[in-house]
Amino acid sequence: MQRPKPALTMLKCALYSTVVTIHNSTERFAQKTYNPFILIAMPSSFVIPQKIIIASRESLLAMWQAKFIQRRLTELYPQTEISILGMTTRGDQILDVSLSKIGGKGLFIKELEQALIDKRADIAVHSMKDMPMNVPDGFVLAAITEREDPRDAFVSNQFANLEGLPDGSIVGTSSLRRESQLRAQFPKLKVEPLRGNVQTRLRKLDEGKYAAIILAAAGLKRLELGHRITAVLSTEVSLPAVGQGALGIECCTDRPELVEFLRPLHDLETAYCVEAERAMSRILGGSCQVPLGGFAEITDDILHLRGFVATPDGKRIISEEARGKPEMGSAMGKQLAQDLKNQGAEEILAALVQPTDD
Numbered sequence: 001m002q003r004p005k006p007a008l009t010m011l012k013c014a015l016y017s018t019v020v021t022i023h024n025s026t027e028r029f030a031q032k033t034y035n036p037f038i039l040i041a042m043p044s045s046f047v048i049p050q051k052i053i054i055a056s057r058e059s060l061l062a063m064w065q066a067k068f069i070q071r072r073l074t075e076l077y078p079q080t081e082i083s084i085l086g087m088t089t090r091g092d093q094i095l096d097v098s099l100s101k102i103g104g105k106g107l108f109i110k111e112l113e114q115a116l117i118d119k120r121a122d123i124a125v126h127s128m129k130d131m132p133m134n135v136p137d138g139f140v141l142a143a144i145t146e147r148e149d150p151r152d153a154f155v156s157n158q159f160a161n162l163e164g165l166p167d168g169s170i171v172g173t174s175s176l177r178r179e180s181q182l183r184a185q186f187p188k189l190k191v192e193p194l195r196g197n198v199q200t201r202l203r204k205l206d207e208g209k210y211a212a213i214i215l216a217a218a219g220l221k222r223l224e225l226g227h228r229i230t231a232v233l234s235t236e237v238s239l240p241a242v243g244q245g246a247l248g249i250e251c252c253t254d255r256p257e258l259v260e261f262l263r264p265l266h267d268l269e270t271a272y273c274v275e276a277e278r279a280m281s282r283i284l285g286g287s288c289q290v291p292l293g294g295f296a297e298i299t300d301d302i303l304h305l306r307g308f309v310a311t312p313d314g315k316r317i318i319s320e321e322a323r324g325k326p327e328m329g330s331a332m333g334k335q336l337a338q339d340l341k342n343q344g345a346e347e348i349l350a351a352l353v354q355p356t357d358d
Helices: 008-014 016-021 027-033 060-074 110-117 176-185 198-206 215-220 256-265 269-284 328-354
Strands: 053-058 081-087 123-127 139-144 153-154 170-173 190-193 213-217 247-251 292-299 304-310 319-322
Touching: 008 027, 008 256, 016 247, 053 247, 060 081, 060 123, 060 198, 060 215, 060 247, 060 256, 081 110, 110 123, 110 247, 123 190, 139 256, 139 269, 153 215, 170 176, 176 190, 176 292, 176 304, 176 319, 198 213, 213 215, 247 256, 269 292, 269 304, 292 328, 319 328
Parallel strands: 053 081, 053 123, 170 190, 170 213
Antiparallel strands: 123 247, 139 247, 153 213, 292 304, 304 319
């Protein structure tokens, strides 16, 4: 696919925003923000919207993410009025059952997408690790932002690290991915479910219900709770979730002007990595019901992708990795998924994934 030359429409933005003028002054920026994963036609002319409404969950972390995008867009387009529509999703309402038992992380997304359909909002901001692997028809990921720290964080008030936990210590996590890796490497620890927003999980730790909990480092840092991180887990100890640390901005496919509007927020390197991870997970049927990890990073123009599938008890883990050019990330992800299947991942998946009504 040939990359387009810097869009003439971006020059139109320069009449209104010096930020866009500076960013668009070189071919490098056009290459960095070009989104190869969006397969809808760009408009021949682009008019900056007068008003944009962002749909977001109402949790503190989700609102931080929405406000972050709001600030970035306001810097780029000061003439546009940008507001946030806060919403409570079904995933926020059901807190006493593991996500893997109630339909997965898609429960955090559906209400926001309905707001886009109803024209109550123009765009929706998501944590990429919460995005279902298959974006529904009628929607598109218009931009993927630069990644925050993708690693998991060990949080404890008494112990310095996982190795320092006494046998039988209770560790809380909301993730089968984390649980399987913990059980495989630290079989003498007791892993128990942990639901709720970040503040609720920290409160449960502080109340003594857990010796330690595992959370995403990105969420803690974004909420200015980095001081609660006792230790950051290396990706060798805890391979991150697909998309962890990155934000995605979704809109309807019949709004191509919004893709152009969001173009300056798109980070190509992060997008290559996340698309490789998601391509792998998509083939494997990745969801909250599957203990699966996937993480890609680019060094010296080489994309390194790692992935694994496991049983929840951690007794069987199948892992694989691949390296190649960043633009081949999606193909690499698909091939890595097939390699995992060939090594026995398909048997694990068949035993884990149960049919659900949708």
